[in-house]
Amino acid sequence: MTPCLEIHDLLFRRPDGFSLRVPELVLEPGQRVLVAGPSGCGKSTLLLLAAGLLDAAEGRILIGGDDLVPLAPAARDALRARRIGMVFQTHHLLAGFTARENVALALLFAGVPAREHADRAGRVLSELGIERPDMRVDRQSVGQQQRIAIARALAVGPDIILADEPTASLDPSNARAAVELLQNACEEHGAALLLTSHDPTLAELLPRTIEFESLVAPAEVDA
Amino acid sequence: MSDIRLILRSLFGRPTSTVVTVLLIAIAVALLLSMRSLREAGRASFTRGVGNAHLIVSAEASPLVTVLNGLFYANPPRAPLTQAKVSEIVDGFPWAMAIPTQLGDSFLGHPVVATTPAFIDTFEPAPGEPWRIARGRNFEGPFEVVLGSRVARETGLDLGSRLHLTHGTGRSRESGDPVVLDPEGIDLDEAPIGAHDHGHDHIHCDEEGHVHDEVIFEVVGVLEPSGTHHDRVVVGDLEGGWLVHAFDRRAAEGRPEPTSVDDLEEADRLVTGLLLRTPTRAGRGSSAIVQQAFDRLRRDPAITVASPSTQVNNLFGIVADLDAVFLALGAGILVSGAFSVMLALWNSMELRRRQIAVLRVLGCTRGRVLGLVLTESAIIGLIGAGVGVLLAIAGGDLAAGLLASRTGVVIEPSIEVRGAVLVSAATVVLASLAGLAPAVRAYRTPVADHLRPLD
Numbered sequence: 206m207t208p209c210l211e212i213h214d215l216l217f218r219r220p221d222g223f224s225l226r227v228p229e230l231v232l233e234p235g236q237r238v239l240v241a242g243p244s245g246c247g248k249s250t251l252l253l254l255a256a257g258l259l260d261a262a263e264g265r266i267l268i269g270g271d272d273l274v275p276l277a278p279a280a281r282d283a284l285r286a287r288r289i290g291m292v293f294q295t296h297h298l299l300a301g302f303t304a305r306e307n308v309a310l311a312l313l314f315a316g317v318p319a320r321e322h323a324d325r326a327g328r329v330l331s332e333l334g335i336e337r338p339d340m341r342v343d344r345q346s347v348g349q350q351q352r353i354a355i356a357r358a359l360a361v362g363p364d365i366i367l368a369d370e371p372t373a374s375l376d377p378s379n380a381r382a383a384v385e386l387l388q389n390a391c392e393e394h395g396a397a398l399l400l401t402s403h404d405p406t407l408a409e410l411l412p413r414t415i416e417f418e419s420l421v422a423p424a425e426v427d428a
Numbered sequence: 429m430s431d432i433r434l435i436l437r438s439l440f441g442r443p444t445s446t447v448v449t450v451l452l453i454a455i456a457v458a459l460l461l462s463m464r465s466l467r468e469a470g471r472a473s474f475t476r477g478v479g480n481a482h483l484i485v486s487a488e489a490s491p492l493v494t495v496l497n498g499l500f501y502a503n504p505p506r507a508p509l510t511q512a513k514v515s516e517i518v519d520g521f522p523w524a525m526a527i528p529t530q531l532g533d534s535f536l537g538h539p540v541v542a543t544t545p546a547f548i549d550t551f552e553p554a555p556g557e558p559w560r561i562a563r564g565r566n567f568e569g570p571f572e573v574v575l576g577s578r579v580a581r582e583t584g585l586d587l588g589s590r591l592h593l594t595h596g597t598g599r600s601r602e603s604g605d606p607v608v609l610d611p612e613g614i615d616l617d618e619a620p621i622g623a624h625d626h627g628h629d630h631i632h633c634d635e636e637g638h639v640h641d642e643v644i645f646e647v648v649g650v651l652e653p654s655g656t657h658h659d660r661v662v663v664g665d666l667e668g669g670w671l672v673h674a675f676d677r678r679a680a681e682g683r684p685e686p687t688s689v690d691d692l693e694e695a696d697r698l699v700t701g702l703l704l705r706t707p708t709r710a711g712r713g714s715s716a717i718v719q720q721a722f723d724r725l726r727r728d729p730a731i732t733v734a735s736p737s738t739q740v741n742n743l744f745g746i747v748a749d750l751d752a753v754f755l756a757l758g759a760g761i762l763v764s765g766a767f768s769v770m771l772a773l774w775n776s777m778e779l780r781r782r783q784i785a786v787l788r789v790l791g792c793t794r795g796r797v798l799g800l801v802l803t804e805s806a807i808i809g810l811i812g813a814g815v816g817v818l819l820a821i822a823g824g825d826l827a828a829g830l831l832a833s834r835t836g837v838v839i840e841p842s843i844e845v846r847g848a849v850l851v852s853a854a855t856v857v858l859a860s861l862a863g864l865a866p867a868v869r870a871y872r873t874p875v876a877d878h879l880r881p882l883d
């Protein structure tokens with residue numbers, strides 16, 4: 206079976222001197238992996254590279270066998286829209302929009318026909334326990350916002366969810382609940398999960414943990 | 429969800445900025461369209477108000493003044509034509525219409541045209557549209573008057589009402605309220621029409637005129653609206669007008685005042701204008717012999733002859749530069765409105781870069797981001813243009829009402845569809861261009877920088 210994410214000999218350089226080299230990272234379909242490491246080590250950069258939101262200087266990043274690196278920006282955006290979901294620490298929901306609309310936006314950019322948006326978004330939100338899908342997200346609780354963010358990431362049926370520090374602002378019990386929610390949702394939707402966190406205690410919750418330090422070529426990390 | 433819905437949600441998510449920007453655009457569009465509409469309406473009103481007169485003759489200094497005073501009642505004409513000169517002109521050509529007029533009196537600010545019944549029977553206030561009498565009949569005697577529709581509406585006078593006229597443009601008075609209006613205590617309602625009050629001085633009502641208390645006129649007819657400035661005139665008999673002025677003249681000379689039209693002398697029988705029309709074929713507005721008649725009259729140094737339509741065109745030629753200035757001003761306002769769109773979007777971009785970054789995460793391409801912002805600015809332009817057209821329609825009606833009530837000039841402003849479409853299209857294009865810089869800014873939004881957690 207084709208891995209849902211493969212990174213080979215990846216090199217990224219930023220104008221401020223920061224660079225990141227990842228010799229290899231492979232995630233099989235449905236696999237759930239924690240990348241643990243201290244804040245500022247480059248975990249978020251790794252996820253942005255995997256999502257095609259940053260340009261790699263060298264190497265290959267394959268999503269379901271398709272290499273992101275040589276793709277034109279628009280093609281990369283289209284691939285991300287259909288096959289990658291992202292979850293962030295602060296959710297990054299669009300304030301002023303309802304939960305259903307936030308999820309529908311992901312469907313819009315993935316090319317799902319408009320007539321399917323409302324039902325499909327409502328279904329995913331319902332699965333994640335959102336009782337008021339037509340309430341503005343800024344009026345929902347933080348816990349609900351997190352569920353909406355997960356729903357948005359899963360709505361298009363992606364191959365992989367990239368979760369960047371999703372528990373960073375939560376207390377330990379809520380962090381545990383959030384990770385379990387995310388894992389269960391990914392499992393139900395058949396998506397792999399690559400989760401980054403500076404919290405080593407999360408390791409016991411996920412089947413596989415990779416220390417960020419072991420993932421990168423040490424000499425390349427300048428900042 | 430759709431791109432348009434996303435844009436509208438974004439616009440209504442910052443209502444104050446959107447409303448202010450749309451209003452700025454709307455005001456610019458309304459000003460531009462209103463100026464254009466009022467200019468066209470004013471031109472149409474002037475052209476239409478010329479009526480069916482081919483020529484007008486007076487003793488004024490210039491043809492333009494002749495037309496403005498003689499046909500548009502701008503000011504009381506100062507120089508009269510003698511009856512002998514009028515007869516010479518009328519008898520010297522086979523006119524289809526020759527109507528003498530004497531202007532100079534007024535009633536409650538409305539000009540009084542002392543003339544012959546032909547002014548109502550033959551003269552057309554608008555080409556092809558003869559007068560129609562709404563109530564009563566045309567005047568027959570020297571002390572009978574017919575009211576233009578606006579005079580009747582504004583003064584409340586109707587058939588049977590009695591009135592004094594004012595020499596000049598001062599405010600004259602209605603004779604139906606002797607206690608207030610007649611300090612001599614004469615009950616004018618009981619007095620016979622044309623009665624003379626020889627005993628008292630003229631009552632000066634202001635610096636510009638005095639009331640002709642000597643003669644009482646009766647309203648015998650009310651005209652239907654013609655949609656021209658002629659609706660604000662009081663039309664009366666020429667002999668009645670002569671009689672009123674004969675009182676002044678005799679009083680000044682210390683001679684006995686006239687008691688009837690039979691007492692009028694040649695010096696009293698003056699007119700200030702002569703409306704002329706040459707014979708035309710049925711259904712034709714003008715004829716080839718107008719020029720011939722014009723050339724013939726122009727040779728007489730004692731008179732001024734003018735073609736009303738030519739003079740109106742000359743007048744618009746004179747103010748053409750002013751039109752251009754107003755239009756340039758309107759265009760300038762429109763451009764400044766476009767700048768306000770740019771500023772509003774540019775400033776909102778600062779707040780929306782995180783939102784744009786999120787859209788990019790969800791798979792929105794840079795090109796689509798550019799398109800979203802450009803469409804947003806175009807929508808602002810479109811809504812602004814739509815509101816502007818509505819404002820222009822309402823503003824045009826308001827301006828026409830004010831113009832009519834304050835100056836008597838009747839205009840019918842209408843927003844020409846082609847002009848409205850052109851201005852609206854230009855507004856949308858300008859607004860889209862104004863959105864270009866903010867759109868490029870959105871296009872270049874560095875995604876990673878704006879996905880960091882908020883502090």
